[in-house]
Amino acid sequence: MRAIWKGAVSFGLVNVPVRLYSATENHDVQFRQVHRTDGGRIKYQRVCAIDGEQVSYDDIAKGYETPDGDMVVLDDDDLADLPISTTKEIAVDRFVPAEQIDPLVLDKSYYLEPDKSAVKPYVLLREALEQTDRVALVTVSLRTRMTVALLRVRDDVIVLQTLLWPDEVRAAEFGVLDEDTPTVKKAELEMAHMLVESLAGDYDPDAYTDDYEEAVKAVVEAKLKGGEVKKPVEAAESEGEVVDLLAALQQSVDRAKKARGEAAG
Template sequence: MRAIWKGAVSFGLVNVPVRLYSATENHDVSFRQVHREDGGRIKYKRTCSVDGAEVAYDDIAKGYETEDGQMVVLTDEDLADLPISTSREIAVDKFVPIDQIDPMYYDKCYYLEPDKAAVKPYVLLREALTQADRVALVTVSLRTRMTVAVLRVRDDVITLQTLLWPDEVRQPDFGVLKEAGDEVKPAEQAMAQMLVDSLAGDYEPDEYEDDYEAAVKALVKAKVEGGEVKAAPEEADTGGEVVDLLAALQQSVNRAKESRGEATDDAKPAKKAPAKKAAAKKAPAKKTAKKKAS
């Protein structure tokens, strides 16, 4: 694993230098859009929805769309005035019971690894969390934004799990449930409870498998072994945006010359001149052939 962030956990007067690692990874099966004929990847251009012109990276800005559909363009100067935090501190605010935090608020999870010189205070914090059966409520700055998170222990490792803001959790409002009332009969409720008791058990993650991912991998493997692979030609290194910009400038120059009736760079016959000279040199050979025939 590769550390994505370095900082320190601070609680009281104790400071624990740590490194942050992503605790999870996404194994969702993803497909690429390709050309059916040769397997080449499909590319998309950055075009403006107003005039249809292709837009260079330097001309792309950030825009915020309001609720009524209006677009507000934000400049670099506007963004520079926003409250951005670059703190490298994971500050413990308080220790709270874990059952006070609804699992709905949990977001991304990370592992915390201590520096070699900070193993002792790391273990001290870990054991304190375990014995108190609480989690540490902290604030941390990730990607220049301050967020709230919790520190908890998993497999003798302290994990940091970010929390969603309260307004990011939607509130359900289903009228059909309110209209249902007391339609469930006691006998039906008792039977449902018997069903729950008959299927009671413990959660074992290894009992479940992503059969879709396994099926896709088996399908791909079978096609590879059967030779059903389209080797798309390697794309030439065009230098990225610079070449696109040069091509756009060249087209603009050609259009300007065409409007003035001048020859464009694409119509220059300079490369065909040597071919005409070669043809002129072959003329004496034909005369010599006539003399030999007489």
């Protein structure tokens, strides 16, 4: 694994230098859109929905769409004063009981690895979390945005899990549940308890397989063995794309020269 972030966990006067690693990866089957006859990949152009013209990267701005459908165009000056954070500190705000964290608010997960010189305070924090059955609520800056996260322990490793903001969790508003609650008979409830007990057991992740992924791989393998493989020839880039690239490079050079006080070419 390769570290995606370096910083330090701070709690009280203790500072633990750490590296951050993605704890999960997506193994979903990914399909490409291709030309049916020769297997060539389908490319898309950046086209304005209003005038139909192809747009270069230099003419692309950020737009914020309002609930009414209006579009507000923002440039670099508009975004210059936004509260961007570049701190490399994972600051512990408080330690809270683990059961107070609703699993629904958990977002992305990362492993924390300590520097060799910080193994002892790392273990100290790990043991404190495990023995008190608490998690540490922290703030951390990832990709220039400050977010709330928690620290917990998994297999002797401290895990950082970012949390969704409260307004990112939808309310479960089902009209059918607002109606009169049906009465559950005692015999029905007892039978339900019996069913639960008959299916009770421990979670074994190896007991479950991704049938869809395996089936797709089997189909692909069969086609490979049968010689049904498309080997598309890489097409040369169109002149329009080359011009755009050259123009972008030239503008970058000109800007660099201008910043140095030199005449643009």
